[in-house]
Amino acid sequence: MRIGELSRRTGVPVPTIKFYVREGLLPAGELTSPNQATYGDGHERRLRLIRSMLGVGGLSLARIAEILAVVDDTSQPVFELMGEVAGTVAAPRPAGSGEPSARARAEVAALGERRGWHVPAGHPDGEALARTLTEAERLGHEGFAVTLDAYAQAAERVAEADLSYVRGLGARDDVLEGVVIGMMLGDAVFGSLRRIAQAEEAGRVYGRGRRGDEE
Amino acid sequence: MRIGELSRRTGVPVPTIKFYVREGLLPAGELTSPNQATYGDGHERRLRLIRSMLGVGGLSLARIAEILAVVDDTSQPVFELMGEVAGTVAAPRPAGSGEPSARARAEVAALGERRGWHVPAGHPDGEALARTLTEAERLGHEGFAVTLDAYAQAAERVAEADLSYVRGLGARDDVLEGVVIGMMLGDAVFGSLRRIAQAEEAGRVYGRGRRGDEE
Numbered sequence: 001m002r003i004g005e006l007s008r009r010t011g012v013p014v015p016t017i018k019f020y021v022r023e024g025l026l027p028a029g030e031l032t033s034p035n036q037a038t039y040g041d042g043h044e045r046r047l048r049l050i051r052s053m054l055g056v057g058g059l060s061l062a063r064i065a066e067i068l069a070v071v072d073d074t075s076q077p078v079f080e081l082m083g084e085v086a087g088t089v090a091a092p093r094p095a096g097s098g099e100p101s102a103r104a105r106a107e108v109a110a111l112g113e114r115r116g117w118h119v120p121a122g123h124p125d126g127e128a129l130a131r132t133l134t135e136a137e138r139l140g141h142e143g144f145a146v147t148l149d150a151y152a153q154a155a156e157r158v159a160e161a162d163l164s165y166v167r168g169l170g171a172r173d174d175v176l177e178g179v180v181i182g183m184m185l186g187d188a189v190f191g192s193l194r195r196i197a198q199a200e201e202a203g204r205v206y207g208r209g210r211r212g213d214e215e
Numbered sequence: 216m217r218i219g220e221l222s223r224r225t226g227v228p229v230p231t232i233k234f235y236v237r238e239g240l241l242p243a244g245e246l247t248s249p250n251q252a253t254y255g256d257g258h259e260r261r262l263r264l265i266r267s268m269l270g271v272g273g274l275s276l277a278r279i280a281e282i283l284a285v286v287d288d289t290s291q292p293v294f295e296l297m298g299e300v301a302g303t304v305a306a307p308r309p310a311g312s313g314e315p316s317a318r319a320r321a322e323v324a325a326l327g328e329r330r331g332w333h334v335p336a337g338h339p340d341g342e343a344l345a346r347t348l349t350e351a352e353r354l355g356h357e358g359f360a361v362t363l364d365a366y367a368q369a370a371e372r373v374a375e376a377d378l379s380y381v382r383g384l385g386a387r388d389d390v391l392e393g394v395v396i397g398m399m400l401g402d403a404v405f406g407s408l409r410r411i412a413q414a415e416e417a418g419r420v421y422g423r424g425r426r427g428d429e430e
Contacts, residue, residue: 048354056350079421083414117415129407132400135271139263141396143380148404150376154369155408159416161365165358167420181356185347187406189363192344193370194401199298200332201374205382206294 003029006039010047017047025050025065049177057089057184071176078172082179087124089183100130107133107145115152162186218244221254225262232262240265240280264392272304272399286391293387297394302339304398315345322348322360330367377401 007014020026026046029037046068053059053067070084105121108130112119119126136144166178222229235241241261244252261283268274268282285299315323320336323345327334334341351359381393 045355052350052354056347077421079417082417082421086410086413112411115415117411119411123411125407125410129404129411132271132403132407135267136396136400139267139392139396140260141393143383144393144396144400147373147376147380147397147401148408150372151401151405152408152412154372155405155412156416157365157369157372158362158409159412161362162413163416163420165362168358177354178356178359181351181354181359182362185351185359186362186366186409187402188347189344189366190370190405190409191402192340192347193363193367194373194405195301195340196327196332196334196338196344197367197370197374198301198377200330201371201378202294202297205378206292206297 001039001044003037003039006043006047009044010051012047012051020047020050023061023065025061025068045177049180052184053089053180056188059089067180071173071180074172078175081176082166085176085179086183089180098131098134100127101134101137103142104130104133104137104145107148111148111152114149115156158186158190216254216259218252218254221258221262224259225266227262227266235262235265238276238280240276240283260392264395267399268304268395271403274304278303282395286388286395289387293390296391297381300391300394301398304395313346313349315342316349316352318357319345319348319352319360322363326363326367329364330371373401373405 001009003014003017006012007017017026021028026043029039029043032038050064050068053064054061059067067085067089070081073081105126108119108126109121111117112126133142133145136142162182166175166182169175169178216224218229218232221227222232232241236243241258244254244258247253265279265283268279269276274282282300282303285296285303288296320341323334323341324336326332327341348357348360351357377397381390381397384390384393
């Protein structure tokens with residue numbers, strides 16, 4: 001297809017598409033004459049992914065360029081790339097700044113032991129978790145850490161489903177794109193479900209019928 | 216304690232404390248003389264909660280005022296307030312704008328049926344979920360919805376742990392504060408754990424040992 005058609009299909013203006021090509025985010029079209037290039041389904045798909053990373057993912061163009069470079073790197077095994085892509089797409093949200101407390105770090109290490117996880121000192125996700133627990137402590141809710149094992153089991157369940165989904169995609173490019181999308185959308189999916197499940201559980205615990213508002 | 220001591224303990228400047236009092240976020244201190252007020256542990260705790268909602272929670276002062284008004288409202292049963300507080304603290308993050316597709320809405324409704332959840336048409340969390348699924352569709356990953364049941368089971372596990380935690384707090388104020396904190400910090404905790412669990416699961420699925428980097 002021509003660039004105008006690509007623009008029409010994706011809703012991305014032509015100058016923006018040209019900008020993404022210049023920035024190396026989108027491969028150039030195939031030249032059919034000195035002034036004319038043609039674009040394929042791969043371009044359309046990549047363009048939608050870029051827009052989604054900008055919008056839903058809230059990622060910067062520089063971050064997107066890094067991620068796409070990893071996705072397009074065929075020299076490394078897919079397993080290595082998955083970790084890199086997942087870590088870059090969904091960098092832990094800051095929750096509490098400053099150093100985690102020794103207590104919070106010890107809790108994270110103990111949780112890792114109990115689950116058989118490899119979370120060495122300085123692991124970025126382990127540190128982010130310790131900072132969140134430190135914030136809970138600071139608020140007088142150090143007891144919130146009792147929920148960690150249940151949260152960890154739930155995280156394992158979600159990770160199994162994620163991996164099973166991306167594995168089923170088969171082709172290498174699709175797998176990595178699946179990781180990007182799963183990391184971006186998975187937190188939003190879980191956030192919505194968590195709120196629904198809490199309302200259900202609160203209704204149960206506090207003695208209200210599951211279909212409370214039909215009473 | 217005097218306002219200077221409250222400021223020192225919490226790291227919040229005196230003028231900021233006075234501003235919170237004027238805005239009604241923090242109760243005024245008890246007057247011990249016409250020009251002198253004294254503050255208690257309750258003030259310190261409330262002040263930390265306000266700062267955490269501003270920082271970690273990323274909430275506006277107006278939103279915080281709403282939440283605290285609910286927390287302080289003793290005229291309603293705690294169950295009613297919990298839902299209100301939870302919904303206000305953790306409004307679903309936008310993932311994909313515009314109308315959800317009919318297909319996505321049907322998937323959310325079917326999930327609700329399967330789980331025995333009450334998610335009527337127009338339910339804000341149900342709509343947010345449908346918008347996220349619509350974004351997945353737009354990216355050619357409508358199949359991502361196969362993960363929904365696993366995510367939902369995980370969400371139920373987390374919700375049980377959350378409720379069990381806040382119930383254990385006993386006193387009404389503590390329960391509602393626990394809901395605020397759990398909603399704010401719980402998503403961050405789960406996000407970190409999800410990434411750790413994914414790395415573990417990827418290591419397992421792709422044939423790398425659980426302690427891969429010790430190989």
